[in-house]
Amino acid sequence: MQPALILGLETSCDETAAAVVRRGADGRVDVLSSIVASQVAAHAPYGGVVPEIAARAHVEIIDAVAAEALRTAGLTYADLTGVAATAGPGLVGGVMVGLSFGKAVALARGLPLVAVNHLEGHALSARLAADLPYPFLLLLVSGGHCQLLDVGGPGAHRRLGSTIDDAAGEAFDKIAKALGLPYPGGPALEKLAEGGDPRRFTLPRALLGRAGCDFSFSGLKAAAARLAEGVADAAGRRDLAAAVQAAIVRQLCERTDRAMALYAREHEGRNLSFVVAGGVAANRAVRTGLEAAAAARGFSFAAPPLAYCTDNAAMIALAGAERLALGLTDGLDAAARPRWPLDEAAALARPSHTPGRKGAKA
Numbered sequence: 001m002q003p004a005l006i007l008g009l010e011t012s013c014d015e016t017a018a019a020v021v022r023r024g025a026d027g028r029v030d031v032l033s034s035i036v037a038s039q040v041a042a043h044a045p046y047g048g049v050v051p052e053i054a055a056r057a058h059v060e061i062i063d064a065v066a067a068e069a070l071r072t073a074g075l076t077y078a079d080l081t082g083v084a085a086t087a088g089p090g091l092v093g094g095v096m097v098g099l100s101f102g103k104a105v106a107l108a109r110g111l112p113l114v115a116v117n118h119l120e121g122h123a124l125s126a127r128l129a130a131d132l133p134y135p136f137l138l139l140l141v142s143g144g145h146c147q148l149l150d151v152g153g154p155g156a157h158r159r160l161g162s163t164i165d166d167a168a169g170e171a172f173d174k175i176a177k178a179l180g181l182p183y184p185g186g187p188a189l190e191k192l193a194e195g196g197d198p199r200r201f202t203l204p205r206a207l208l209g210r211a212g213c214d215f216s217f218s219g220l221k222a223a224a225a226r227l228a229e230g231v232a233d234a235a236g237r238r239d240l241a242a243a244v245q246a247a248i249v250r251q252l253c254e255r256t257d258r259a260m261a262l263y264a265r266e267h268e269g270r271n272l273s274f275v276v277a278g279g280v281a282a283n284r285a286v287r288t289g290l291e292a293a294a295a296a297r298g299f300s301f302a303a304p305p306l307a308y309c310t311d312n313a314a315m316i317a318l319a320g321a322e323r324l325a326l327g328l329t330d331g332l333d334a335a336a337r338p339r340w341p342l343d344e345a346a347a348l349a350r351p352s353h354t355p356g357r358k359g360a361k362a
């Protein structure tokens with residue numbers, strides 16, 4: 001069997017991204033190119049992502065970004081065997097740009113199209129750089145989402161827990177904004193927290209000891225924003241940033257520990273693997289904390305390389321390649337979806353837990 005050569009397209013938020021992956025018959029995946037054109041500068045004056053600006057910016061460069069991905073891979077459109085585009089969830093104007101572009105390529109070249117769930121891209125992203133068999137326990141932690149999933153393969157995701165209000169990345173971003181840090185706030189807050197004393201400020205510990213694996217960050221966000229108004233000196237700001245980061249890490253670890261206990265019972269006798277993915281997985285304290293939590297429960301630990309934690313198209317191409325190998329393709333009438341839960345059954349059963357309700361991708 002010829003290897004699959006898949007073009008991936010990602011336009012659901014503020015990055016215009018295109019990538020090419022090759023997937024061999026043995027399932028081995030190589031990333032031949034991964035181009036990410038960030039719109040950070042366009043949104044920075046507004047302190048967050050402006051949907052209309054994002055959609056227009058995607059339209060302007062999507063064809064150049066895709067061409068660059070092919071050029072870097074040393075390929076042309078004629079070499080491709082499939083196209084994968086993010087079809088949601090996300091800012092729907094942007095999603096429509098990448099998905100329409102993908103449909104046009106599929107139609108013009110007679111290629112199969114895969115409409116990829118952005119969250120499935122994040123869920124599989126650790127497989128871009130590591131030999132990581134299914135199933136695994138995943139903490140997906142980004143700007144719009146915070147959930148724990150039992151990942152059995154493409155299309156086989158079972159949600160064990162999710163945020164009941166804000167995503168962890170949103171808490172990072174909003175608190176960073178209250179501290180006067182530039183957008184995007186997560187990396188800026190991590191930098192400010194360096195050398196800070198996390199014990200100087202006491203922050204609420206939401207859901208502490210509560211059964212289940214859900215998360216809550218809105219109380220922390222409000223308390224930290226209030227405290228930020230009262231600290232003007234550099235040391236105080238550093239200490240508050242350190243306290244916020246520690247509080248977020250603590251909750252992520254506590255809730256993940258519960259999910260690990262549950263998952264280990266359900267998968268008794270099997271190898272136990274834990275993966276953290278999504279933009280917040282780029283945070284060093286988050287990685288270190290979760291790695292220790294995994295070790296304590298006998299789980300192996302994996303996280304994608306930093307470039308594949310934040311939004312990128314390599315993960316979309318990978319999800320597309322895996323779906324194609326299973327014969328899962330979509331029609332040219334595939335819809336752009338602003339909301340698209342990975343575990344639709346759980347989301348229907350517990351709609352109040354819709355992840356990322358207030359995030360940039362809501």
Ligand code: KG4
Binds near residue numbers: 173185278309
């Ligand atoms: O996965 P992503 O690029 O987009 C979504 O799908 O949401 O995640 C972006 C989020 C933002 O909230 C950003 O502040 C956060 O990931 N983030 C970080 C770090 N790098 C990105 N949060 C904390 N520390 C970081 N180093």
Ligand code: ZN
Binds near residue numbers: 118278279
């Ligand atoms: Zn994302």
